Amino acid sequence: MSRAVILTVLLASLIVVGTSSPAWAAQLDARINPNNDSSPFKMSYLKTVFLEYSNGGELFDALRDKEWVVSGTADSSDPGVVQLIKKLNQGIKADGSQARISDMTVTYNFHLNARNINTSIDYRVILEGTLTDYVITKDSQRTLVDLGWRGLSADGEIIVDGIDINLPLNILREKEPTAFAIIDTPEAEDVLKKPLINADFILAQPLTNWHFLFDPTGINVDAGTFGLDKEISGFVVSSWTMGESSLREGRQVERVFEAEINADQKYVVRSVQSSDQGNLYTIGFGALDVLDGVEIVGVTPKPPEGYATTSTGDFPIMIVYGMAGIAAIAGIAFFFVSSRSLKNEKVGQQGIDPSRLVGYQTSASSGGYQTNRGEAQLKDDTSYQKTRSVYENTAPQETVTPPPTDANREEAACGCAASAEMGSECDCAMQGSCLCDATCQCTADLCKEQAHSMS
Structure with a gap:
């Protein structure tokens, strides 16, 4: 109501x-x-x-x-x-x-x-x-x-x-x-x-x-x-x-x-x-x-x-x-100050001198071709040590040494031998199968099992 x-x-x-x-x-x-x-x-x-x-x-x-x-x-x-x-x-x-x-x-x-x-x-x-x-x-x-x-x-x-x-x-x-x-x-x-x-x-x-x-x-x-x-x-x-x-x-x-x-x-x-x-x-x-x-x-x-x-x-x-004249004078003064500020700015290359840089090739061959890629690095690391990023990982990297290959190994009997030249000796294991026979000396577990079963 x-x-x-x-x-x-x-x-x-x-x-x-x-x-x-x-x-x-x-x-x-x-x-x-x-x-x-x-x-x-x-x-x-x-x-x-x-x-x-x-x-x-x-x-x-x-x-x-x-x-x-x-x-x-x-x-x-x-x-x-x-x-x-x-x-x-x-x-x-x-x-x-x-x-x-x-x-x-x-x-x-x-x-x-x-x-x-x-x-x-x-x-x-x-x-x-x-x-x-x-x-x-x-x-x-x-x-x-x-x-x-x-x-x-x-x-x-x-x-x-x-x-x-x-x-x-x-x-x-x-x-x-x-x-x-x-x-x-x-x-x-x-x-x-x-x-x-x-x-x-x-x-x-x-x-x-x-x-x-x-x-x-x-x-x-x-x-x-x-x-x-x-x-x-x-x-x-x-x-x-x-x-x-x-x-x-x-x-x-x-x-x-x-x-x-x-x-x-x-x-x-x-x-x-x-x-x-x-x-x-x-x-x-x-x-x-x-x-x-x-x-x-x-x-x-x-x-x-x-x-x-x-x-x-x-x-x-x-x-x-x-009042209009004052506004015009203020505009002219603004452009004058802006022009002087531009003239005082540095002109030319800023940062690292290109003469202190050296190029390094970073690409590697893959199959039958090689890419042309590289990077620039300082010739000396004096300045770099002063300004390097604190987030950069400084832990030493492990060096993987490829296992020695048997020069007398029969390449036809070991499918891994074909990839040894490319630094990928366990390629047969990565594919989930093995093409090796009993004469293969590959260290991959898959190859060892295959070789054992054939002996």
Whole structure:
């Protein structure tokens, strides 16, 4: 039973992880053309709220098998969109920026999905609009562009198509009144009343901490993203991005707000948002500055003379070249030292002088032929006695003296006599038979027995 419970919990956890949608908080994407009076921008706001009931209870019963989606699109003809544009412009002005939003379209999507141990509600609102009045000054040398407008945030209710798109609390109260009544506590309200349309962190992160890149080769491919044609070929494009964990931006983590509710069971309300992300692009080379407390960028058609940078910001290209030069010098030094080491090595014959060696023949005749094999030995053994192997067997070897043969022996009567000339007198015994008669004088036992039997 315990094993079944553990497997059930693991399976439920995998289902929750596999079906949960990621929450990416606020995402900014804007492409500024300083030569135009207006430029497009896009801002996305995402948040996920979890209602957790691991022990079941009335909240589980109220949300059992529930799933619904509320979505829609509205433009500036909707009073709610006009209200949102007004609130955003008020926030931009409060931040010290002179830029304004002139037009905007709102797309929203809210998705509730109930599961066995929790219910998730994904909130998504996307703003796509037109930004104006971002050029501060412009002359033949450079253009000052206002970037202090990027913290697009709005508080309170924003009613679009009769639906509050800003406070997660209200749509849950409207669509699921029974479930909301169970968790309607000050702690849960504090989590659910945090506005969805909030990009304060994007503004709070200084642009000097953003990741900077510029493309000096022209933007043929990217021309369409600015609404321009190929005539802008050859212009520089600068970009600033944020949202990664780094030494510049610090460690980026999820923003989680949580509250526990004690009703018939213990419930948890959790709001999850990932770190904000931002992408700013401008035509021309951008140099950051601050004007009256507002971050701005000075844009020129081309980078200053002699300026070079990498993706990490103001990192001089000469340092990169210097490091490459040091590596080249180290390589040359390595080959130089190696060459001198080779020259210092001994060249020619090493070991024993060949003039001190003498050859000895080691082969002997066998039958009707003789092999040509031999070995080299020292003429004198002075050095050999000093360096000979300690494992060499120094025991005296026994000298085998062949038995004398009878010159008057009848070779035809003794089969061993034929091999006597080759130093193998007992060849007949080695073959396991004897060809000897009574006149044979061979000392082999086999021959003696044969000779005795014939006498």
